[in-house]
Amino acid sequence: MALDLAQLPKTEAQDSRHRALIQGSHLTKIYATSTGPLVALDDVSFDIREGEFVSLVGPSGCGKSTLLSLLGGLEERSEGTLTLNGQDLDRPRPDIGFMLQTAVLFPWRSVMENIRLPGAILGLDRKAQAERCQELLELVGLAGFGDRYPNELSGGMRQRVALARLLAHDPDVLLMDEPFGALDEFTRETMNLELLRIWSATGKTVVFVTHNIGEAVFLSDRVFVMTPRPGRLAGVVEIDLPRPRQTEMMREPRYSELVFDIRHMLGVD
């Protein structure tokens, strides 16, 4: 496993990690509904730095999924600006990868064929993809499962396949919409640790949506706290827990402090 990690690209140089990669200002998204306009996102401004792990946390209807869709170029914003590396971010890009709560595997494609889907769509070199996807399969702990079909896998295994597919075309930014939310507590913890391992080995920028405050604190460099109706950014919390993160950290007073800070911002206390 260590060998596979070594073959993946190295973490970006330390100084580049502080450069703002994604910039959003006064982002607003209004949906027209049958009961009138719905403000899903109201005047949200932020920076996301290169190589950073950011979580969007908040209750249902706080606009976190909407914000993620905007970041993925999947929806049109109503107002405001959004850029990646200074370029307008208004359509899907191959250097941004998207992962959803459900694995969305195609049952007619084997595990390996599912992982190779991005490469097939983007017309990447077949030979290089075959090698890379094999490594990714091992990276997510599914070596030997390449010829299986999604219907033969458990929920956790399917999310692993989705994770490997997310990385297949080596996007720089990973947008993850409650990727492990449908999994049981134990599997989710394991997947979170694996995600951190992969993140620290590849230096990707991650934007992670969750409604689990503890999960957000455990994973992130910064947590964007969002409140609903209309969806607003209530505040940004710097997570100063040391890395690499380990499960034991959840026992530390600083961890609880951060969790309670965020709870307070959300007004749940």
Next chain:
Amino acid sequence: MTIAYDQSIAGDAETGRASTIERHIAQEKARARRKRMTNRLLAAGFGMFVLFLWWLFSALGLIHRLIIPPPGEVLSAFFRVASASYFWPNVMVTLSEIAAGFALGLASGVVFGVSVAMFESVRATIYPYLVALQAPPKIVLAPIFVTWFGFDEASKIAMAVVMSFFPMFLNTLTGLASVEPNAVKLMRSLTASRWQTFRYLLLPNALPTMMAGVKLCWTLAVLGVVVGEFVGASAGIGYLIHAFNFQLDISGVFVLILLLSIFTLVVYQLIENLEKKIIFWSGM
């Protein structure tokens, strides 16, 4: 399970357990096999029973042989009809009409279904008319088709096409439309083109529904041809059935109905086998 522990006391625990599991699986399999056997015997027994009743009622003279001929007479009629010189040419006419009608109905259903599903402008232009055309019972077209296309194959093929087109069209359309929004989102995030989304997602996703359409399409193509032949034809199985009926050769009619049914069923089964191969993932 108790046996397993008894054995494990006596000898090697692991081997004992493994052999218990094996025996258990073998028992399960045997049980399933017996159940399948019983079900088949039940069906076969019922068939024999009905056949017996048919024979008995005929032998007792309870049913007139011009209404339902006795089984023996149907069997001898089979050899009489099958060895007649007119038999094979007529069969071939009908089979080729069915094949052409089925192929054309299937192909046009898929082409129109894909076009309407994939192109908004095509949908807006022709979809309302296609739905409206579906409303009248298609059989009313049979006499008109004879006028338009004549007594030969063309009018029967046309009948089979209009009968089999709609299920194939609608199932293609429904299949292409019933896609998980998240899957479309995934394809969009990967910057897939419309064609790529069709090829990698929409089409394979539609195949189960489309295969159900193919089966409907098949039985309706047969129906369309026979109806066409009833209305006006100079050859074909439907023509023969019509002719035999006029000659009060009811056993001959029975033979043709049975042969046509067997043929339809055999091809239906072939389509089902093909379906299992094409949508292999649904059985997993």
